[in-house]
Amino acid sequence: MAVLNDKILVNDWHVVGHVSALDATEIMSVRVLGIDVVVWRTGDGCVLAWKDLCIHRGVRLSLGEIQNENSLMCPYHGWTYNAEGRCISIPAHPDQQPPEKARVEAYHAKVERDLIWVCLGTPPDYTAPFPEWDDQTYRRILCGPYVFKAHGPRIVENFLDVGHFPFVHENTLGTRERPEIAPYEVVTDAEGVTASQIRIFQPNPDGTGIGKEVEYTYRVFRPLTAYFRKEATTQGFAIMLMVTPVEETISHAWMWMLMNHSYDVPEQELRAFQDHVAGEDIPIVESQRPELLPLDLQAELHLRSDKTAIAYRKWLRELGLTFGTA
Numbered sequence: 586m587a588v589l590n591d592k593i594l595v596n597d598w599h600v601v602g603h604v605s606a607l608d609a610t611e612i613m614s615v616r617v618l619g620i621d622v623v624v625w626r627t628g629d630g631c632v633l634a635w636k637d638l639c640i641h642r643g644v645r646l647s648l649g650e651i652q653n654e655n656s657l658m659c660p661y662h663g664w665t666y667n668a669e670g671r672c673i674s675i676p677a678h679p680d681q682q683p684p685e686k687a688r689v690e691a692y693h694a695k696v697e698r699d700l701i702w703v704c705l706g707t708p709p710d711y712t713a714p715f716p717e718w719d720d721q722t723y724r725r726i727l728c729g730p731y732v733f734k735a736h737g738p739r740i741v742e743n744f745l746d747v748g749h750f751p752f753v754h755e756n757t758l759g760t761r762e763r764p765e766i767a768p769y770e771v772v773t774d775a776e777g778v779t780a781s782q783i784r785i786f787q788p789n790p791d792g793t794g795i796g797k798e799v800e801y802t803y804r805v806f807r808p809l810t811a812y813f814r815k816e817a818t819t820q821g822f823a824i825m826l827m828v829t830p831v832e833e834t835i836s837h838a839w840m841w842m843l844m845n846h847s848y849d850v851p852e853q854e855l856r857a858f859q860d861h862v863a864g865e866d867i868p869i870v871e872s873q874r875p876e877l878l879p880l881d882l883q884a885e886l887h888l889r890s891d892k893t894a895i896a897y898r899k900w901l902r903e904l905g906l907t908f909g910t911a
């Protein structure tokens with residue numbers, strides 16, 4: 586049974602937007618694991634995430650307004666909450682000190698890699714390694730969020746699957762003339778799952794339109810965070826996939842796409858390429874039944890080329906992930 590209160594995901598960070606989103610709207614309304622969350626920023630740049638609910642009559646605080654750059658006012662009766670989440674003003678009773686228990690439910694928020702992250706429980710002190718991010722020769726393009734009406738683990742497994750390239754991404758990430766997958770390495774350790782030395786020919790591996798023989802390395806760091814790097818000679822291309830569980834069957838797939846070549850290709854073109862690839866994956870993943878990823882390896886059939894998926898399923902089982910799995 587999939588549950589939204591999965592301990593691992595409640596105590597993990599989830600991407601809810603690019604940091605620039607707060608410049609435009611000031612107050613964001615997002616959803617994580619079925620919970621409505623209001624995200625806003627104080628004048629001194631502190632990003633806050635609270636349950637999007639005024640404790641007076643349950644109105645959405647995201648409909649309210651920021652007061653004096655440091656407090657959030659409910660739109661219904663004007664109760665105002667300071668940055669600590671405590672109610673400091675009840676306009677109907679100006680002489681009365683708001684009761685101590687008049688507080689919002691506050692969550693954790695952080696800004697990292699230009700993204701806003703929210704954790705509903707106790708956040709891990711952890712950031713997935715992303716060497717290309719720290720390398721100045723890499724250009725960064727944010728893609729998504731791609732909306733999948735599917736459970737997160739199915740989306741991650743699709744991301745790890747190279748066998749579908751010649752069929753789902755024909756003429757870009759694969760070709761039906763060369764569908765075979767040579768043996769490759771998979772290791773599971775304390776850091777997660779790593780699959781390496783996966784060599785394939787791609788007619789258009791990165792949106793530049795130039796075909797290459799590439800070598801992939803995949804890594805899964807968290808149940809819904811995965812990465813790949815592919816290279817051909819000195820050209821590197823990497824994607825960090827961060828899947829946010831919005832609801833049980835609605836997921837937002839965010840991707841940081843980094844590459845150290847083809848600087849002359851406009852960013853929009855490269856993003857359009859990734860949009861196209863995701864657009865090919867979405868109907869396939871949404872069609873998968875069961876929707877929950879079976880962790881029992883007796884369910885579904887596995888072949889040598891599914892080695893990464895097998896390791897991912899085993900690892901999720903060891904971790905005890907209940908969300909999106911069966």
Ligand code: FES
Pocket residue numbers: 639640641642643644659660661662663664
């Ligand atoms: S519902 Fe928020 S102030 Fe009344």
Ligand SMILES: [Fe+2]
Pocket residue numbers: 743749753754862866
């Ligand atoms: Fe795909």
